[in-house]
Amino acid sequence: RALRFARHKAVRLYHGAASVVSKPNSNAVIVLGNQKSGTTAIAALLALHTGSSVALDLPGIHGPLKVRMKAGEVPFQRFLNRNASELGRDIIKEPNLTFFYDELRTAFHRTPYLIIVRDPRQNIRSILNRLHLPGDLESLDDEMMTSLPPIWKVDVEGRWLGLKGANYIEILAARWNLAADVYLKHRSEMLLVRYEDFDAAKVAVISDIARNLGLVAQRDIASEVNTQYQSRGNRAVSLDVFFGTENLARIVRICRERMSQFGYSA
Numbered sequence: 001r002a003l004r005f006a007r008h009k010a011v012r013l014y015h016g017a018a019s020v021v022s023k024p025n026s027n028a029v030i031v032l033g034n035q036k037s038g039t040t041a042i043a044a045l046l047a048l049h050t051g052s053s054v055a056l057d058l059p060g061i062h063g064p065l066k067v068r069m070k071a072g073e074v075p076f077q078r079f080l081n082r083n084a085s086e087l088g089r090d091i092i093k094e095p096n097l098t099f100f101y102d103e104l105r106t107a108f109h110r111t112p113y114l115i116i117v118r119d120p121r122q123n124i125r126s127i128l129n130r131l132h133l134p135g136d137l138e139s140l141d142d143e144m145m146t147s148l149p150p151i152w153k154v155d156v157e158g159r160w161l162g163l164k165g166a167n168y169i170e171i172l173a174a175r176w177n178l179a180a181d182v183y184l185k186h187r188s189e190m191l192l193v194r195y196e197d198f199d200a201a202k203v204a205v206i207s208d209i210a211r212n213l214g215l216v217a218q219r220d221i222a223s224e225v226n227t228q229y230q231s232r233g234n235r236a237v238s239l240d241v242f243f244g245t246e247n248l249a250r251i252v253r254i255c256r257e258r259m260s261q262f263g264y265s266a
Contacts, residue, residue: 024080024087026109029213031093032101033116034179035155036126038195040229042116043093045206051218052090056229058083061096062151067160069100076103099161101182111189114209118195119264120176120255121239121248127172128242129234131156136244139167165254169247173254180258194262202226 029052031043040056047054060082061069068074080087097104098115118126128135131152133144145153154160158171161178165171183190191212198205202225210217239248252259252266259266 023084024107025089025092026107028087028089028108028110029091029114029215030097030104030108030110031091031114031116032098032179032182032190033095034098034118034123034176035095036130037095037116037118037123037179038198039093039095039116041227042114042193042198042206042209043091044227044229045202045221045225046114046209046215047091048224049206049217049219049221050090050210050215052215054091054093055086055089056093058086058092058094058096060086061094063154066096066100067154069103070160076100076107080107095179098179098182101186105189112191112213113186113189114193114213115183115190116193116195116198117180117183117262120173120259121243121251122235123176123195124169124172124251125234125239125242133168135169135242136247137167166250167247169243169250170254173251176255177258180255180262184258184261 029046031039031046033039043054043056046052061079065074065079065082069076069079086092101113104113125135131148133140133156140156145156148156155175156168156171158165158175161175163171163174163178165174183192191209193205193209203222206221206225207217234242243251256266
């Protein structure tokens with residue numbers, strides 16, 4: 001209940017005037033990154049700090065629609081039309097849009113985009129914590145897959161993004177690579193923030209983001225930086241224990257090259 005309140009507060013209480021907007025804001029700040037990389041907290045705090053309207057996740061892209069869009073069965077414009085009000089806000093956070101970057105650039109002209117990256121080992125652990133899945137299995141059985149929310153099941157399977165792997169860990173590692181490549185291929189158009197840097201100095205990093213994006217600071221957020229916008233993963237368990245030796249090695253093997261480019265040691 002507290003998490004739901006925090007998210008509603010971020011979207012509605014701070015930014016109620018945005019609800020009257022009926023078309024996308026082509027100059028909006030778009031926050032991208034893999035799921036569970038800190039995009040929600042950073043977008044919400046940036047909006048608070050700058051007095052901006054914000055949309056945290058767009059329900060119109062979850063589930064079948066994103067799969068059909070990626071397959072070319074549904075035009076990207078239908079997504080824009082369906083989410084016109086939310087896309088009219090000043091700041092838009094939606095991780096799924098990371099995988100539609102080429103289409104996104106035609107509709108939203110402001111650069112740089114803001115993209116968040118997180119160490120893949122912690123990022124994948126956080127995803128699995130969110131889904132109440134263990135990290136040390138060779139594979140997920142049918143019961144586990146059936147129990148997943150539909151909007152997450154397609155991501156764990158990975159087929160809609162053309163991802164392949166020997167097991168669910170390899171697929172999630174490949175997904176992390178795919179999100180990382182969006183930045184690596186378009187770095188001149190993006191402002192990169194590492195989640196670890198944000199977590200170590202939240203006020204300073206949010207202030208830096210605002211300045212780099214040309215947004216004016218309007219509010220001190222020091223007392224609000226620890227608001228929990230989504231369920232927190234279990235960081236108390238070591239990565240070795242959570243993943244086991246083999247699955248942890250899989251992540252490092254698959255992500256090693258890109259990890260080094262973001263300053264993450266293997």
